[in-house]
Amino acid sequence: MSEIERGRGVALWSQISGILASEILKGQPRQGAQLPSAQELAARFDVNRHTVRRAIAALEERNLVRTEQGRGSFVQEQTMDYLISRRTRFAQNMRNLNVEADMEFLEEAREIAPPKVAQALGLGRHEYVYRIETLDHADGHVVDYSTAYFPVARFPDFPAVYRRLRSVTRALAEFGVADYERKHTRVSARLPDAHTARLMKQPASRPVLHVQSINVDTRGMPVQYGITRFSGDWVQLVLMAGH
Amino acid sequence: MSEIERGRGVALWSQISGILASEILKGQPRQGAQLPSAQELAARFDVNRHTVRRAIAALEERNLVRTEQGRGSFVQEQTMDYLISRRTRFAQNMRNLNVEADMEFLEEAREIAPPKVAQALGLGRHEYVYRIETLDHADGHVVDYSTAYFPVARFPDFPAVYRRLRSVTRALAEFGVADYERKHTRVSARLPDAHTARLMKQPASRPVLHVQSINVDTRGMPVQYGITRFSGDWVQLVLMAGH
DNA sequence: TTTCATTTGTTCGTATGTATA
DNA sequence: GTATACATACGAACAAATGAA
Numbered sequence: 001m002s003e004i005e006r007g008r009g010v011a012l013w014s015q016i017s018g019i020l021a022s023e024i025l026k027g028q029p030r031q032g033a034q035l036p037s038a039q040e041l042a043a044r045f046d047v048n049r050h051t052v053r054r055a056i057a058a059l060e061e062r063n064l065v066r067t068e069q070g071r072g073s074f075v076q077e078q079t080m081d082y083l084i085s086r087r088t089r090f091a092q093n094m095r096n097l098n099v100e101a102d103m104e105f106l107e108e109a110r111e112i113a114p115p116k117v118a119q120a121l122g123l124g125r126h127e128y129v130y131r132i133e134t135l136d137h138a139d140g141h142v143v144d145y146s147t148a149y150f151p152v153a154r155f156p157d158f159p160a161v162y163r164r165l166r167s168v169t170r171a172l173a174e175f176g177v178a179d180y181e182r183k184h185t186r187v188s189a190r191l192p193d194a195h196t197a198r199l200m201k202q203p204a205s206r207p208v209l210h211v212q213s214i215n216v217d218t219r220g221m222p223v224q225y226g227i228t229r230f231s232g233d234w235v236q237l238v239l240m241a242g243h
Numbered sequence: 244m245s246e247i248e249r250g251r252g253v254a255l256w257s258q259i260s261g262i263l264a265s266e267i268l269k270g271q272p273r274q275g276a277q278l279p280s281a282q283e284l285a286a287r288f289d290v291n292r293h294t295v296r297r298a299i300a301a302l303e304e305r306n307l308v309r310t311e312q313g314r315g316s317f318v319q320e321q322t323m324d325y326l327i328s329r330r331t332r333f334a335q336n337m338r339n340l341n342v343e344a345d346m347e348f349l350e351e352a353r354e355i356a357p358p359k360v361a362q363a364l365g366l367g368r369h370e371y372v373y374r375i376e377t378l379d380h381a382d383g384h385v386v387d388y389s390t391a392y393f394p395v396a397r398f399p400d401f402p403a404v405y406r407r408l409r410s411v412t413r414a415l416a417e418f419g420v421a422d423y424e425r426k427h428t429r430v431s432a433r434l435p436d437a438h439t440a441r442l443m444k445q446p447a448s449r450p451v452l453h454v455q456s457i458n459v460d461t462r463g464m465p466v467q468y469g470i471t472r473f474s475g476d477w478v479q480l481v482l483m484a485g486h
Numbered sequence: 487t488t489t490c491a492t493t494t495g496t497t498c499g500t501a502t503g504t505a506t507a
Numbered sequence: 508g509t510a511t512a513c514a515t516a517c518g519a520a521c522a523a524a525t526g527a528a
Contacts, residue, residue, distance in 0.1 A: 188478070189432035255515080313494060
């Protein structure tokens with residue numbers, strides 16, 4: 001079985017480029033790792049070295065690969081700049097990055113607010129919150145695994161609205177929260193627990209950015225408390241001055 | 244010999260709390276480790292379980308201990324909140340935290356700016372920068388390992404001034420930079436390389452917060468490019484809205 | 487899946503010490 | 508000195524969560 005087909009109307013370099021791109025996006029070889037030499041790739045696909053070079057040039061064009069003269073080609077470290085500002089919106093971030101974003105609902109629950117959550121949201125003891133767990137993908141990668149809490153009293157049946165609109169911003173708007181902003185953000189680096197690593201499809205030995213955040217409405221009342229675990233491999237937080 | 248004294252005007256729970264606090268601060272038991280059960284502690288101090296509970300409640304209040312129902316009480320992992328804002332100053336941060344800060348100069352060099360550094364500082368190719376490596380301690384722990392770059396042309400003999408004044412802020416002031424602020428900050432989570440792990444006295448398996456920052460003067464000209472690696476165990480970055 | 491021991495959390499009651507009007 | 512309020516300390520019983528058998 002040959003991986004590529006000749007005379008199918010798709011140039012060989014293009015097919016090879018596609019195969020290598022999908023392998024890289026699947027994480028094999030890893031970021032920063034060296035690609036097989038042009039010679040070896042030529043042998044693998046049974047084409048001329050020039051054809052391989054043309055394929056790699058296409059990958060460089062897509063910023064998936066970086067080649068260094070005399071050393072070899074390497075999988076370009078991809079970092080997605082995730083902008084943190086007073087007005088942080090996931091969807092907007094993804095649009096800015098020009099990637100295909102996709103959200104997956106994992107779980108929703110109605111439960112008594114854990115102490116930390118209650119404190120963050122300014123709730124009393126024994127008050128209820130919705131806990132909503134989501135996975136965000138972009139370009140086929142897991143960007144983050146997020147746990148968000150919303151007070152039940154203020155946002156009855158929030159999960160249903162969120163599911164329907166697929167956006168925190170629009171869901172909150174439906175409850176009359178026209179605008180909200182980050183009150184604060186806490187960032188730490190840690191190793192994911194087994195559950196998190198599995199969900200994020202990454203080894204437990206790779207660190208994640210652990211971000212706790214509180215969003216408040218225009219009157220300063222907390223509307224959302226969230227924990228977002230960003231893939232350390234793919235995401236870099238960017239904090240801008242001003243905004 | 245009894246560890247606590249009754250009827251001396253100091254409540255039993257307060258004495259017990261003090262003893263446990265000093266043990267924890269000495270690192271025994273260590274961070275994350277489980278405390279003896281309330282039952283065992285009651286036996287050790289020969290008091291009622293309630294009294295021990297009161298003592299532990301005080302430790303929770305001081306954020307030295309975390310207790311989980313059905314599991315036990317654990318020494319709270321201490322994180323130092325490191326405030327990132329437009330006007331981030333290490334010394335100020337440490338003063339706010341009320342800890343003994345201490346800086347150690349590791350290395351200084353005069354070298355041609357690496358491409359990334361040149362770009363960040365707005366320098367041309369082949370321009371020189373000072374590279375200064377420091378270790379910051381607080382309360383006996385390594386807080387961060389920092390590499391800072393300053394353009395040689397604008398700040399001749401910067402390292403000597405920095406060494407003398409032991410403060411970036413004051414050293415820059417001596418060169419006429421009355422004020423500066425963060426242009427931006429990039430944060431990622433990664434595993435330290437062997438060199439970094441050794442310097443920071445932490446295992447290479449524990450992640451660090453990798454922070455790249457650019458400080459600019461009031462006219463917007465970059466004055467410093469830096470890479471700071473914060474101990475993931477001890478430091479949590481806090482990003483406040485507004486300021 | 488069930489059972490069981492361990493541990494923390496909560497709520498009674500009782501007694502005593504301490505400060506204050 | 509007396510009355511009152513409050514914090515401290517102990518005892519017993521039970522509820523709730525956890526983890527291991």
